[in-house]
Amino acid sequence: MNLIDQVEQLFIQDKIDIFLGYKALDGHLLPHGFTRDRMEELKALQVSEGRYSLEKIATHLTEKHPDIRIGMIARECNLRTLNLLYTWKQLNPENIETINISCCPSPLKPHSDCSYLEPKQTGAYKKTHGIDFNADPDTFLDDFNNKNRFSRWMYEFNKCIKCYGCRNICPVCFCDECSLEHASLVEPGTLPVDVPIFHLIRATHMAGRCIDCGLCEDACPMDIPLRLLYRQVNAIVSDIFDYRPGNGTDQSPFTIIGEKTVLEPKPMDAQLEGEKEYGL
Amino acid sequence: MTIKRIRFMQELLTFFGLEGRLHLEWISSAEAQKYVQVVTDFTEKIRQMGPNPLKKIDAAVKGAI
Numbered sequence A: 001m002n003l004i005d006q007v008e009q010l011f012i013q014d015k016i017d018i019f020l021g022y023k024a025l026d027g028h029l030l031p032h033g034f035t036r037d038r039m040e041e042l043k044a045l046q047v048s049e050g051r052y053s054l055e056k057i058a059t060h061l062t063e064k065h066p067d068i069r070i071g072m073i074a075r076e077c078n079l080r081t082l083n084l085l086y087t088w089k090q091l092n093p094e095n096i097e098t099i100n101i102s103c104c105p106s107p108l109k110p111h112s113d114c115s116y117l118e119p120k121q122t123g124a125y126k127k128t129h130g131i132d133f134n135a136d137p138d139t140f141l142d143d144f145n146n147k148n149r150f151s152r153w154m155y156e157f158n159k160c161i162k163c164y165g166c167r168n169i170c171p172v173c174f175c176d177e178c179s180l181e182h183a184s185l186v187e188p189g190t191l192p193v194d195v196p197i198f199h200l201i202r203a204t205h206m207a208g209r210c211i212d213c214g215l216c217e218d219a220c221p222m223d224i225p226l227r228l229l230y231r232q233v234n235a236i237v238s239d240i241f242d243y244r245p246g247n248g249t250d251q252s253p254f255t256i257i258g259e260k261t262v263l264e265p266k267p268m269d270a271q272l273e274g275e276k277e278y279g280l
Numbered sequence B: 001m002t003i004k005r006i007r008f009m010q011e012l013l014t015f016f017g018l019e020g021r022l023h024l025e026w027i028s029s030a031e032a033q034k035y036v037q038v039v040t041d042f043t044e045k046i047r048q049m050g051p052n053p054l055k056k057i058d059a060a061v062k063g064a065i
């Protein structure tokens, strides 16, 4: 059954209220919510090579309508994210239906459906002063000494224009209050960005959380090798805590933020609590 | 948990290029000698490594503004 028929079936069987996929607009494939009221739109549903955080859209919808049943296109990376969001109670697995897509090329399908599978190019200047996108954390540690690593990361971080794109696209950045906008850590509204604290805060928060989708690195306009950094923090977490985000059903045992934290994930039953409070 | 968290921080700082600048030691209130020894050793180690390179960068940024 093709994708469009599958989605149609989900609506006919009343399994979902909305389906998140992609639709072409002025030549770009953009995320779109398909609904039962406008079934004719389904003709335009496509799998896009470019990726957006469909799960992030799902968490935003769920925040407003806790009972909404959502269907979505899911690749490997989306499935890992969904798993993680379930463990942090940002989404309820009972309200999510996925249609799984394999992105990789195969004998039956010569192309890949994912922009990320294109190898990244690192320019000569970046190679000598900064960090190769395709570097592996272990070889990076072996190839450069302490001083050299420091200057390379600082070269990369100093390019940051503090656009918050990395956080905004990230499907597992779901905090109510973000440390990156906390005046005592990162001065708001000023440039240059506070380095390296801005990036080390995010690196620390991604420990035990980042599912390595690579969207942040794709989004970063300054070509900072964010994925490499988060891969390393998660290698450390895996070493010390034996935990790999996105795999199981447990929350990460590692929280650098301690017991009193403003990083509380948003409660899913916010609406219910509100109703209780106001005696509705 | 503290040991594990500090180990995480140490390894992150190592990756970033600030290796060896964070130290954790368990010292009971009865171990004054050990306390002195640990602090002296660590101070000496840091002195040999020189000032934190971030300090220089901070000053350069402030100077530029």
Ligand code: SF4
Binding pocket: A166, A169, A170, A171, A172, A173, A206, A209, A210, A211, A212, A213, A214, A215, A216, A217, A227, A230
């Ligand atoms: S790779 Fe980037 S965008 Fe994806 S989960 Fe990790 S930090 Fe978030």
Ligand code: SF4
Binding pocket: A167, A172, A173, A174, A175, A177, A178, A179, A180, A201, A202, A205, A206, A263
């Ligand atoms: S506080 Fe950390 S984990 Fe939360 S949204 Fe901000 S960067 Fe992401």
Ligand code: SF4
Binding pocket: A159, A160, A161, A162, A163, A164, A165, A166, A167, A216, A219, A220, A221, A222, A223, A224
């Ligand atoms: S996306 Fe890149 S430039 Fe923008 S805030 Fe994140 S690291 Fe900085």
